[in-house]
Amino acid sequence: MGMLRRMFWDLVCFIELLVSTLVHATYALNIFLSAVWIDFMSSFTSSPQENARISPVIEADDSETDNRERSNCVMVRSESDDHKIGYAGSFMEGHEKAPIVLVHGIFGFGAQKLGKISYWGGAEKRDDRVLAPDLGALTSIHDRARELFYYLKGGTVDYGVERSEQYGHSRFGHTYHQGHYPDWDSKHPIHFVGHSTGAQVIRLLQNMLADKTFPGHEDTSADWVLSCTALSGALNGTTRVYYDGIRPEDGRSMKSVSLLQVLRVAVLLYEWLDIPILKRYYDFGFDHYNLQWHKAGIRGLVDTLRNRRGPFVDGNWVVPDLSIHSAVQLNKKLRTFDKTFYFSYATKGTKKWFSRWTLPSSVLGTHPLLFIRSLQISLWRHPRELPLPYEGYRDEDWLDNDGALNTVSQLYPRVPYEHSNCELGTDLSSLKDGQVLQPGIWYYTTLVADHIFFVINRERAGVHFDVLYDNIFQRCRKQLRPSLKSS
Numbered sequence: 001m002g003m004l005r006r007m008f009w010d011l012v013c014f015i016e017l018l019v020s021t022l023v024h025a026t027y028a029l030n031i032f033l034s035a036v037w038i039d040f041m042s043s044f045t046s047s048p049q050e051n052a053r054i055s056p057v058i059e060a061d062d063s064e065t066d067n068r069e070r071s072n073c074v075m076v077r078s079e080s081d082d083h084k085i086g087y088a089g090s091f092m093e094g095h096e097k098a099p100i101v102l103v104h105g106i107f108g109f110g111a112q113k114l115g116k117i118s119y120w121g122g123a124e125k126r127d128d129r130v131l132a133p134d135l136g137a138l139t140s141i142h143d144r145a146r147e148l149f150y151y152l153k154g155g156t157v158d159y160g161v162e163r164s165e166q167y168g169h170s171r172f173g174h175t176y177h178q179g180h181y182p183d184w185d186s187k188h189p190i191h192f193v194g195h196s197t198g199a200q201v202i203r204l205l206q207n208m209l210a211d212k213t214f215p216g217h218e219d220t221s222a223d224w225v226l227s228c229t230a231l232s233g234a235l236n237g238t239t240r241v242y243y244d245g246i247r248p249e250d251g252r253s254m255k256s257v258s259l260l261q262v263l264r265v266a267v268l269l270y271e272w273l274d275i276p277i278l279k280r281y282y283d284f285g286f287d288h289y290n291l292q293w294h295k296a297g298i299r300g301l302v303d304t305l306r307n308r309r310g311p312f313v314d315g316n317w318v319v320p321d322l323s324i325h326s327a328v329q330l331n332k333k334l335r336t337f338d339k340t341f342y343f344s345y346a347t348k349g350t351k352k353w354f355s356r357w358t359l360p361s362s363v364l365g366t367h368p369l370l371f372i373r374s375l376q377i378s379l380w381r382h383p384r385e386l387p388l389p390y391e392g393y394r395d396e397d398w399l400d401n402d403g404a405l406n407t408v409s410q411l412y413p414r415v416p417y418e419h420s421n422c423e424l425g426t427d428l429s430s431l432k433d434g435q436v437l438q439p440g441i442w443y444y445t446t447l448v449a450d451h452i453f454f455v456i457n458r459e460r461a462g463v464h465f466d467v468l469y470d471n472i473f474q475r476c477r478k479q480l481r482p483s484l485k486s487s
Contacts, residue, residue: 020259020372027369028107031456035115035281042116058099058129060183096477098191098226099181102132103148104455105196105234106318110134114281120195121458123469127477131180136285138267139311141197141321141330143285145205147173149214152190154179158215159288167316168309170288185219189226191476195455196405197318199233199344200327203334203413210337227341227480229472232402232451235344236409237327237389239380239398240373241319248386251325252315260319264312268304272296286311324389327409328416336419338440341480343424345468346410347402349374349450358399361448367460370403370450377401390415404451412442437480 104110104119111124111132124130133151135144143159150157157173164171184190192202202225208214210222242248245258254260267284274292289310290296296304304310311317320326336342349370351361360366360374381395382388400407408414412421421442437443447468449461458465 017257017259017262021262023369023372024259031114031117032282035117038117039115057178058131058181060181060188095189095226097129098189098476100127100130100191100193100473100476101148101152101181102130103144103192103194103198103201104132104135105194105198105232106322107137108135108195108198108455109137109282113283117456119455121455121461121465123458123465126469127473133180134283135201136318137283138317138319139285140316140318141200141204143288143316144197144201144318145208147285148201148205149208150174150176150179152179152181152184153214153217154182155216157288160213164288167311167314168289169311169316170290173288184224186221186223189224191227191229192225193229193231193472194233195231196451197234197322199228199230199235200321200330202228202230203235204330206337206340207334210335222335222337223339225337225340227343227476229342229476230344230410231454231468231472232347232405232449233344233410234322234405235327235411235413236331236406236415237324238322238377238401238405238409239324239382240377240401240404240406241322243373243376243380244319246320246323248383248389251323251389252320254312264307265305268301268310268312272301272304324393324409324415328390331413331415331417334413336413336440336442341437341439342412342442343472343475344410344412344442344444345472346407346444346446347405347449347451347453348400348407348446349402349448350378350400350407360403366403366450367452370452374401374403374450377403377406402449402451402453407446411444411446 102120102124108119110119112134118124118132120132124132131152133148135147135151139147142163146159147157154176156175159169159171159173161171181188181190192205194200194202206222206225206228209220209224212218212220214220237251241251241260245255245260247253247255254264267286268291270278271284271286271289271291272293274294291300291304291310293301300309304312307313321330349361349366350358353359358378360371360378363371366374378399378401380398382393397408398406402410413419414421419442420440421444424443424445426445426447447464449464453461454465454468461468
């Protein structure tokens with residue numbers, strides 16, 4: 001009887017793996033073919049100049065810095081703790097035109113990829129000083145943070161000596177002969193908006209700036225980041241990765257049979273084939289591993305497929321970074337800085353049914369790609385025989401989700417310890433009565449939406465899309481400086 005039960009569950013798991021593989025492959029192929037088709041059709045209706053997607057190089061306006069004066073440093077006591085803030089008064093003076101940088105999440109892409117399809121649903125066109133960099137779609141949070149710095153500042157991406165030796169890849173990557181914001185410094189800071197894993201990329205980058213880890217740039221500091229906005233941000237990891245194949249024993253290694261193993265093989269073959277027209281549309285970002293056929297050869301392909309070399313051997317890619325275990329270790333190092341404004345928009349697509357079960361709130365309102373995933377996250381329970389990922393972990397805290405990330409993870413950095421935080425109302429256009437924004441505190445709100453409601457397809461969100469991005473951009477442009485003056 002026990003053997004029959006085991007065979008039944010093995011069959012269920014196999015069917016689940018097959019369905020998940022088909023759903024994800026179909027969705028990815030649909031996006032890719034749509035990009036190719038749109039480009040093909042537009043070639044008959046517009047000139048080559050109109051088809052080119054060029055990321056503007058933004059230069060600092062002299063008025064942004066030179067004419068501002070700093071007031072005396074003051075201390076403000078928040079409701080939750082003795083929180084010190086830095087320069088108040090005119091700290092934001094003159095930064096209304098600071099660039100806004102949109103950092104995509106896992107499987108994402110920037111303005112240079114997938115033809116005319118926008119990861120941000122066209123939100124980057126709502127302001128004339130917005131950048132949408134293309135970073136590695138599956139590379140680790142660390143590697144993407146390094147790439148983001150050089151994308152903005154210019155130069156050759158330096159992943160670091162120790163890092164490259166530890167994971168067996170080249171130290172240097174892509175060269176940006178012209179940075180997209182070469183004047184970037186403490187006098188010309190930037191607003192960052194990160195979706196999903198993009199939020200952790202921004203946080204890690206700011207800590208790298210504070211620790212001066214970029215060779216030849218000894219003047220970096222946390223003050224280079226004016227504000228950080230997390231949209232469905234993976235601030236504390238997700239239980240989703242354990243379903244996909246990450247072992248809950250350590251939060252990094254992969255199960256032998258899983259969706260992630262299918263993904264691993266597909267990515268390695270894609271990278272090895274190195275077909276230019278395909279890479280022009282989409283790139284996973286592993287060029288620094290030299291996996292291409294003309295560099296690795298047949299033997300190199302066999303070694304990577306047998307998991308003897310490459311990014312998947314030691315977990316130097318983004319999915320292991322998304323486990324709760326990895327988030328705990330990363331968050332131990334990441335600080336919230338007292339001159340930067342922090343905002344978080346969490347998304348939730350579940351509700352409690354019959355006061356008992358947490359399940360997806362709507363069949364039609366959840367993207368087909370995410371419905372089953374949302375159900376799986378709602379049913380996840382940490383194995384009783386294993387140590388908890390952090391002290392105080394409770395399964396019930398991690399049930400609500402948006403189909404990709406647990407809602408509790410998106411609110412603010414909270415494991416292994418909570419950062420200063422304050423809840424905003426669901427009305428995005430206004431603050432609570434008497435509420436004054438302060439730097440160094442995570443302001444968060446929860447929206448009813450799935451994980452990709454505010455990206456890729458603007459039509460799905462409709463007016464909610466416009467309200468959200470108008471709120472984010474207007475806050476960056478107009479609300480932060482006046483709020484500081486009033487303090």
